[in-house]
Amino acid sequence: MFFDEWNDRRWEAMTSVKRPSRYAGGEWGDISPKVDPSYRICLCFPDVYEVGMSYLGYQLLYSMIKGLDRIDVERAYCPWIDMEKEMRSRNILLGSLESDRPLSDFDALGFTLQYELSFTNILTMLDLGGIPLKACERDDDIPLVIAGGPGALAPEPISEFFDLICLGDGEEMLPSLLESLAESSGMSRDERIRMASDIPGVYAPSSIDWTYGEYGAVRLRAERPFSRVISSDMESICPDSAIVPSASILHDRIAVEVFRGCSRGCRFCQAGMVYRPIRERSPEKVLETVKKLAEATGWEEVSLVSLASCDYSRIGDAIEILKPYLDARGMKLSLPSLRMDNFALSLAAGLDVMKKSGLTLAPEAGSQRLRDVINKGVSEEDVETTLKAAFEHGWNRMKLYFMMGLPTETEEDLAGILRIADRAAKIGRSMKKRGQISVSVAGFVPKPHTPFQWEAQDGIETLREKGRWLKGRVRDKKISLRYHEPEQTFLEGVFARGDRRLGDVIERAWRLGARFDGWTETFDLSIWLRAFEECSVDPEWYNQRERSRDEGFPWDHIDVGVTREFLWRERCRSREGLLTPDCRGGTCSVCGWQGRGCSWSGGGVDLAQN
Numbered sequence: 001m002f003f004d005e006w007n008d009r010r011w012e013a014m015t016s017v018k019r020p021s022r023y024a025g026g027e028w029g030d031i032s033p034k035v036d037p038s039y040r041i042c043l044c045f046p047d048v049y050e051v052g053m054s055y056l057g058y059q060l061l062y063s064m065i066k067g068l069d070r071i072d073v074e075r076a077y078c079p080w081i082d083m084e085k086e087m088r089s090r091n092i093l094l095g096s097l098e099s100d101r102p103l104s105d106f107d108a109l110g111f112t113l114q115y116e117l118s119f120t121n122i123l124t125m126l127d128l129g130g131i132p133l134k135a136c137e138r139d140d141d142i143p144l145v146i147a148g149g150p151g152a153l154a155p156e157p158i159s160e161f162f163d164l165i166c167l168g169d170g171e172e173m174l175p176s177l178l179e180s181l182a183e184s185s186g187m188s189r190d191e192r193i194r195m196a197s198d199i200p201g202v203y204a205p206s207s208i209d210w211t212y213g214e215y216g217a218v219r220l221r222a223e224r225p226f227s228r229v230i231s232s233d234m235e236s237i238c239p240d241s242a243i244v245p246s247a248s249i250l251h252d253r254i255a256v257e258v259f260r261g262c263s264r265g266c267r268f269c270q271a272g273m274v275y276r277p278i279r280e281r282s283p284e285k286v287l288e289t290v291k292k293l294a295e296a297t298g299w300e301e302v303s304l305v306s307l308a309s310c311d312y313s314r315i316g317d318a319i320e321i322l323k324p325y326l327d328a329r330g331m332k333l334s335l336p337s338l339r340m341d342n343f344a345l346s347l348a349a350g351l352d353v354m355k356k357s358g359l360t361l362a363p364e365a366g367s368q369r370l371r372d373v374i375n376k377g378v379s380e381e382d383v384e385t386t387l388k389a390a391f392e393h394g395w396n397r398m399k400l401y402f403m404m405g406l407p408t409e410t411e412e413d414l415a416g417i418l419r420i421a422d423r424a425a426k427i428g429r430s431m432k433k434r435g436q437i438s439v440s441v442a443g444f445v446p447k448p449h450t451p452f453q454w455e456a457q458d459g460i461e462t463l464r465e466k467g468r469w470l471k472g473r474v475r476d477k478k479i480s481l482r483y484h485e486p487e488q489t490f491l492e493g494v495f496a497r498g499d500r501r502l503g504d505v506i507e508r509a510w511r512l513g514a515r516f517d518g519w520t521e522t523f524d525l526s527i528w529l530r531a532f533e534e535c536s537v538d539p540e541w542y543n544q545r546e547r548s549r550d551e552g553f554p555w556d557h558i559d560v561g562v563t564r565e566f567l568w569r570e571r572c573r574s575r576e577g578l579l580t581p582d583c584r585g586g587t588c589s590v591c592g593w594q595g596r597g598c599s600w601s602g603g604g605v606d607l608a609q610n
Contacts, residue, residue, distance in 0.1 A: 010100060013086035021247035022049040023083060025097040028244040029296060031066050033099050038070035039182035041108040042096050042143075046121035047518075049077045053243070054250040056257060056305060057149070058112060061170050063239040071178045074098040074106075078121040079128065081515055081522065087128055094128035103129025108144040108181060110174075111162070113151025116495035117488060117518035119158050120510040126161070133507060135163045135206065140189045144181065144196075148174075153228065153274055154448035154555040157498035157506065159205035163189075164196055166203075167558060168229035169260075171237045173201040201229030208557060210500055227559040228274070232597060234260065234281040238289040241296045253301035253334070254293045256286055258318060262307040263583045266364075267375045267574050268406065270447035271307055273567075274560045276591065277598035278584070283318040290322060294329065301332045309335040310344040313584075319347065340378045340386045349393035358397035358438070359390050365406060366416020372577045373408055375570070387424045396434045398424055404466045404483070405444040405458035407574065414466060417441065418473055425478040439481040441470060443489035446543075447496050448555045449562065451570035454547040457493040459540070460486045487525040491517065493543035499554035502542075505535045563592035 014020035043062060045052030052058055052075075065073035074096035079087060087094065093102040103109055103125070111122055123133055131145065132138050138145075147155060148166035155165050166173055177199050184192045197204040203226040231237055234257075242254070261278035262271070290302055302322070306312060319333065326333055333351050338344040340361055348359070365371045368380050390398060402417045421439045428435020443463045446455045458466070467483030474481050495502060509531035516522040532539050547553075549568060556564075566589070573580060583589045 009090050009092045010095070013083065013090055013092060016086050017080065017082040019080070019247065022077070022080065023097075024246050027246045028298075029241055030098060030243050031241075033074060033101075034072040037072035039108070039178060039185065040072050040074070040101075040106045041065065041110055041146075041178060042074050042076050042101075042103055042106045044076045044103070044109050044111045044122075044125055046078050046111060046118040046125060047114075047516075048080055050245070050247055050249040052077045052112075053245045053247075055112065055114065056255045057170070059242050060237065060239055061110075061174065062243070063241055064171055064237070065174065065178070067240075068175060068178065070182055074101065076103060076109075076125065076129075078118075078125050078516075084124060084128065084515070093130050094125060104131055104143065106143045107185065108146055108178075110146045110148065112149040113147050113155065113158070114149050115518055116151065116157075116492045117523075119495065119506050120514045120517060122158065122161060123507065123510040124515065134160050134503075136160070138163070138189065142189075144189070144192065146177075150271065150274065153558055153560055154496070155203075155205070156210075156500045156554040157495045157502035159500060160503040162205060163193055164202055164204055167201045167226055167560075169231040172229045172231045173199060177202055200227065202226075203558070210554075212499075212501075213552075225557055225559040228561060230277075230279070230561075230597065231260075232279060234279045235285050238281070238285060238292075240292050242293050244297050244299070251303070252299070253303050254290060254297060254299045255303045255305050256289050256293070257281065257306060258286055258304045258309065258312045258315070259306050262311065264308070264311070264377060265375050265570070265580050265582065265589065266377075267373075267451040267570055268364075268403070268444065268447070270450050273562050273591075274449050275307065276561055277593045277596075280313060283314050283321045286318050287321050287325065291325065294331065300330065301334060302326065303334045303336050305336055308337050308339060310337075310339050310341075310347060315347065319350075340382050345386060345389045345393055358399055358436075359395040360399040360401065361386065361390075362401040363420060364401065364403055365409075365413060366402060366418070366420060367413045369577060370406060370409060370413040370416070372579055373574045374406060375574065375580055377579060377582070383420060384423070387420075387427050391428050391431045391433050391435065396428070397436045397438070398428075399438045399440065400424065402439065402441045403444045404441050404470070405463055407444075407452060407455050414470060415473075417470060421474075421479050421481070422476060425476045428478070435478050437476075437479045439474075439479060441467060441481065441483040443484055443486055445489060445493045445496055448553065449560050449567070451567045451574060453497065453553065453567065454549070454551075454571060456546045457490075457543040459544055460490045463489060485520055485523070488517070488520070488523055490539070490543065491525070491528055494539045496543075497554070498542050501535075501537060505531050505537050508535055561591075561593050561596065566591045 014023050045058055062073055065071055076096050095102045126133055144163045146164045147162045148170050152165050152167055180196055184195050193204050196202050259280040261275045263278055266272050335348055338348055363378060363383055364376050371378050421437050424437045425435050446452045446457055463486035471481050509528050512527045514527045580589050581587050588594055
């Protein structure tokens with residue numbers, strides 16, 4: 001170990017906390033730090049170990065950076081509240097899992113922005129690591145603090161805490177960014193930031209000036225838009241190894257990405273918009289990756305992951321080519337995301353591990369009308385056929401996911417949630433199945449870079465009333481229904497479309513004790529309401545008002561590929577209940593990617609004219 005004293009203190013602290021394996025390190029597949037590298041970066045995940053280790057992108061970046069000659073990478077996770085208390089009382093700096101090197105001793109820290117309710121955890125990690133919270137407070141000797149991940153595409157609420165923000169696929173830009181930073185290590189902090197911001201996909205928050213209009217709407221001055229960078233060659237970014245965690249994690253299995261992007265066009269879905277265009281991996285490369293990871297890890301289950309695994313155009317070929325290898329090793333195959341159609345269920349039914357677990361389906365809305373509004377592309381016939389097929393294929397437990405608070409929602413749409421759940425239970429009963437139906441209802445949160453970015457969000461009491469209304473009308477003992485905490489949904493909505501003025505709120509709430517806000521057992525809305533009040537910020541201004549067509553957004557300077565014109569057109573189509581078909585069916589929706597790397601665009605009807 002590089003820092004034996006810190007390591008000894010950490011092990012002493014571990015005897016006083018729950019789940020000490022979170023902090024132990026020494027996992028199978030962990031690669032020892034390089035001797036005297038030119039540049040050191042620590043990948044920081046702002047949640048506990050078992051959450052961070054389940055994130056595929058985190059492992060991909062770790063494996064990729066380890067393959068760079070002059071660059072070394074280590075990992076750090078956010079300590080749980082009990083460990084934070086022990087570290088502060090024992091004066092322990094947060095260090096990497098591999099060597100216990102304090103975060104302040106690295107050249108750069110790379111944070112993943114996965115979820116709005118993890119923002120305070122970022123501040124915890126910076127503070128425990130000996131790093132000044134705001135970028136403007138750091139001198140030349142402090143590591144550069146870098147952000148990436150899906151949250152980086154609308155980063156302004158948290159942007160003042162970062163020196164650089166990476167937009168898009170990290171595998172594509174990180175090698176050149178880290179090489180550039182290694183070359184410029186003798187320069188001043190400002191010079192390094194300026195040089196790095198010339199790299200495509202790298203955004204320096206300090207380069208943007210913000211002003212605010214009479215009613216609070218943003219006005220920005222940016223010399224140029226900052227464009228998201230994509231990896232076009234999926235064959236070249238497969239990991240050769242993976243770390244086997246020392247503690248039980250959320251998804252304890254091999255995860256292989258079969259494709260990126262989605263062309264279905266669900267109007268509420270940020271991932272489906274910002275991860276365009278579709279890029280696929282060949283079945284042969286999938287098999288090659290599975291073989292390498294199986295040999296390296298010993299895991300006994302493989303999951304083919306994407307936004308919708310069954311939309312992979314060669315899913316049948318992939319299963320066929322994988323099955324002999326997996327069968328010979330006694331390994332199982334699973335598909336984590338299924339469409340509501342018989343094809344998807346037929347595929348899943350042939351996989352033993354899928355039959356042993358409950359089936360998860362996402363109708364999203366209870367009525368045909370509202371599913372058309374959100375462009376879900378699931379008909380009443382699809383719902384009925386899928387429910388019947390699920391029980392016919394042998395499933396006894398089913399999870400159904402819905403949203404409440406969607407644009408134009410009525411009580412009839414909410415009642416449709418109960419109708420679908422009742423129908424599922426009745427079908428199961430008619431086939432003499434146990435038919436346990438779990439219904440989960442989440443509050444809708446409008447997200448940037450989607451057709452619903454202009455919408456108002458339901459308030460806390462409205463969502464609570466809807467949740468109680470649904471729960472109180474469940475009559476069948478085969479059905480259980482739960483709804484997400486509206487307080488957390490409220491806060492998520494504030495930060496999802498927030499601007500830089502929220503940075504002070506985040507810091508104030510953190511100093512008041514906000515921690516792990518995405519966890520129900522630790523979330524405390526009263527802390528946040530006090531922080532908003534003390535910072536003279538009205539949270540409802542951010543999430544409970546409809547925006548005008550031309551209002552400036554705090555993410556307008558970030559080009560994710562889909563255009564604002566396309567998103568507004570889709571919002572208008574939603575109000576007419578018009579479906580926009582999957583562009584892989586031959587109809588280009590003119591989203592902004594046509595001619596810019598989308599292999600599916602260019603044919604069919606121009607929906608911009610319809």
